Every structure is written in C-alpha cells, then in structure tokens.
Amino acid sequence: MNIKDVAARAGLPAKTIRYYEEIGLIRPLRAANGYRAFRESDLHKLEFIGRARSLGFSIDDCRSLLALYEDKARASGDVKALAERHLQRIEAKLAELHAMQDTLSQLVHACKGDARPDCPILSGLAKGPSCCA
Amino acid sequence: MNIKDVAARAGLPAKTIRYYEEIGLIRPLRAANGYRAFRESDLHKLEFIGRARSLGFSIDDCRSLLALYEDKARASGDVKALAERHLQRIEAKLAELHAMQDTLSQLVHACKGDARPDCPILSGLAKGPSCCA
DNA sequence: TATGGGGCTTCCAGTCACGGGAAGGTCAAG
DNA sequence: CTTGACCTTCCCGTGACTGGAAGCCCCATA
Numbered sequence: 534m535n536i537k538d539v540a541a542r543a544g545l546p547a548k549t550i551r552y553y554e555e556i557g558l559i560r561p562l563r564a565a566n567g568y569r570a571f572r573e574s575d576l577h578k579l580e581f582i583g584r585a586r587s588l589g590f591s592i593d594d595c596r597s598l599l600a601l602y603e604d605k606a607r608a609s610g611d612v613k614a615l616a617e618r619h620l621q622r623i624e625a626k627l628a629e630l631h632a633m634q635d636t637l638s639q640l641v642h643a644c645k646g647d648a649r650p651d652c653p654i655l656s657g658l659a660k661g662p663s664c665c666a
Numbered sequence: 667m668n669i670k671d672v673a674a675r676a677g678l679p680a681k682t683i684r685y686y687e688e689i690g691l692i693r694p695l696r697a698a699n700g701y702r703a704f705r706e707s708d709l710h711k712l713e714f715i716g717r718a719r720s721l722g723f724s725i726d727d728c729r730s731l732l733a734l735y736e737d738k739a740r741a742s743g744d745v746k747a748l749a750e751r752h753l754q755r756i757e758a759k760l761a762e763l764h765a766m767q768d769t770l771s772q773l774v775h776a777c778k779g780d781a782r783p784d785c786p787i788l789s790g791l792a793k794g795p796s797c798c799a
Numbered sequence: 800t801a802t803g804g805g806g807c808t809t810c811c812a813g814t815c816a817c818g819g820g821a822a823g824g825t826c827a828a829g
Numbered sequence: 830c831t832t833g834a835c836c837t838t839c840c841c842g843t844g845a846c847t848g849g850a851a852g853c854c855c856c857a858t859a
Contacts, residue, residue, distance in 0.1 A: 584791045589766045613779035633722045646746035658717045
C-alpha cells in the first residue's frame with residue numbers, strides 16, 4: 534500500500550503519517566523506488582493512533598499506549614492508569630472552559646450590543662474584580 | 667516602573683510582557699539606560715490583556731479588544747460580536763471534550779485495571795466501532 | 800575602589816502536532 | 830514521449846509563550 538491509500542483508509546493526512554514515521558511511531562517498509570510500503574499492521578497501528586488522538590491523547594501517550602498494546606504481558610492496570618490521568622486532564626480543561634463560558638456568557642448577556650459605546654464586556658476586562666477564574 | 671514590578675502587579679511573567687511588546691500589544695517607553703519604563707497606562711493594558719487571555723481570547727482577539735477599548739466611538743455591538751464568536755468556540759471545544767470524556771470514562775470504567783492483560787481500553791482503540799466522536 | 804549579586808537587555812532555540820509548499824524522482828496512461 | 834498524478838525530502842510557519850546564554854547596569858557592602 535502506498536501512503537495515499539493508507540491515508541484514506543486510516544482517515545489521516547499523508548503528511549501526518551510521514552510525521553508519525555519521523556518520530557518513530559510507525560516503521561513502514563520501503564519499496565525499491567524509495568516509496569513507503571505499508572503493511573496491514575501499519576494501517577492497523579495508524580487507526581489505533583488516530584482513535585487515541587481523537588480521544589485527546591498526546592503523541593507521547595499514544596506511544597505508550599501502542600507499546601502496551603503490543604506487549605502481550607501488559608497489566609491492564611497500567612493502561613487504566615494512563616487513561617485515568619488523561620481523563621483528569623480532560624476534566625480539568627472542562628472545568629476551566631466551563632468557568633470561562635460562565636463569566637463570558639454573563640458579560641455577553643449584559644451587553645446590549647447596539648451602536649453605542651458603553652460595554653460591560655470591556656468594563657469587565659478593564660477592571661472587573663468579579664471577572665476571571 | 668521596571669518590568670519586574672509590572673509583572674508582579676499584572677500577574678504576568680516578565681518574559682510574556684516582553685513578548686507582548688515585541689508583537690506590538692504594548693509600547694512602553696525606554697529609560698536612558700535602555701530599560702523599559704512602564705506607565706500606569708501600560709500596566710492597565712497588561713491587566714486588561716491578562717483578563718482577556720484568562721477568558722481564553724486569542725492574542726489577535728486581545729488586539730481587537732484593546733483597540734475597541736481605546737476607541738471611545740466604538741459600537742458595543744462589535745465587542746459583543748467578537749465575544750460571541752469566542753463563546754461559540756468555547757462551546758464547540760466543550761462539546762468536543764465532553765464527547766471525549768464520555769467515551770473515555772466508559773472505557774476506563776470497563777477496565778478492571780489489574781495485573782492481567784485483557785483491556786477494554788486497548789480493544790476499544792484497536793477496533794472499537796463505537797469509539798471516537 | 801573593587802566586587803558581588805541582582806536586575807535588565809537582546810537573541811536564539813525549543814515546545815506540540817502538524818500543514819504548506821518547493822524541488823525533484825517515479826509510474827501508468829494515452 | 831509527454832502528461833499528470835503520485836511519491837520523496839527538506840525547510841519554514843503556526844500560537845503563545847518558555848528557557849537559557851551572553852552581556853550591560855546599578856547599588857550596596859567591604
């Protein structure tokens with residue numbers, strides 16, 4: 534398989550796949566002409582990585598997850614620990630975004646949004662003590 | 667005021683303040699010795715930027731917000747429009763994170779997390795069709 | 800007056816996960 | 830034989846900083 538086919542089947546840009554090779558996430562073979570020659574197993578890994586990335590795992594996490602995936606003697610506890618750390622990062626980010634949404638939607642709601650210059654949003658940013666997490 | 671004082675009062679790292687000058691967000695004066703000489707108005711702007719950043723506004727948004735703040739003939743509708751666009755980005759991000767949290771917490775919950783290798787998290791990543799937003 | 804330490808300055812490089820685009824080799828169809 | 834689609838590598842740019850090196854500047858103390 535050439536890169537475009539894997540890209541289509543894995544749902545990833547070809548550029549991204551080359552990048553994943555560069556950083557050592559995958560190691561496709563090479564044809565005589567220098568083209569990357571992907572096996573089914575490479576495609577499988579790429580799909581794995583794609584799903585992990587879409588769940589927000591970092592590239593480093595993906596590397597660890599792949600290693601665990603390929604280690605048939607892994608402890609599921611290690612996988613779970615990794616996933617739980619990530620889940621906590623997600624939850625922290627969620628809390629942060631919720632706080633922003635809260636403050637910002639209040640400000641937006643208080644602003645008339647007409648042609649006149651008075652604006653609670655700007656005043657809030659200028660010196661609002663009740664603003665910001 | 668030297669940079670360390672403004673940094674302390676604005677709650678921003680000195681490095682960040684230098685960066686904000688470099689990209690033209692602020693224009694502090696210079697003392698004879700080459701040191702930046704901050705006025706109260708510079709501090710005020712930095713606090714404004716800091717609050718906007720903590721609400722998640724991009725640097726470009728901050729630039730626009732500052733311009734609107736300083737334009738006494740602004741229309742509050744322009745400010746509101748900018749804030750609403752940002753609010754929508756936040757809400758989109760929230761939805762994305764909620765979806766991740768959803769999927770991931772299901773997987774985590776299904777994983778026993780013991781010393782054995784079977785792991786629903788890894789199987790989910792490997793070929794779970796019900797996985798991923 | 801020398802010296803030490805903490806400030807300040809600039810500049811360069813790195814972060815994360817790619818994306819854009821140039822320059823050039825390769826392959827299948829017409 | 831040419832065209833055009835594919836492939837390759839290489840380098841630069843993104844956003845919003847952060848870290849560190851090299852080198853002034855200023856003040857206090859010995």
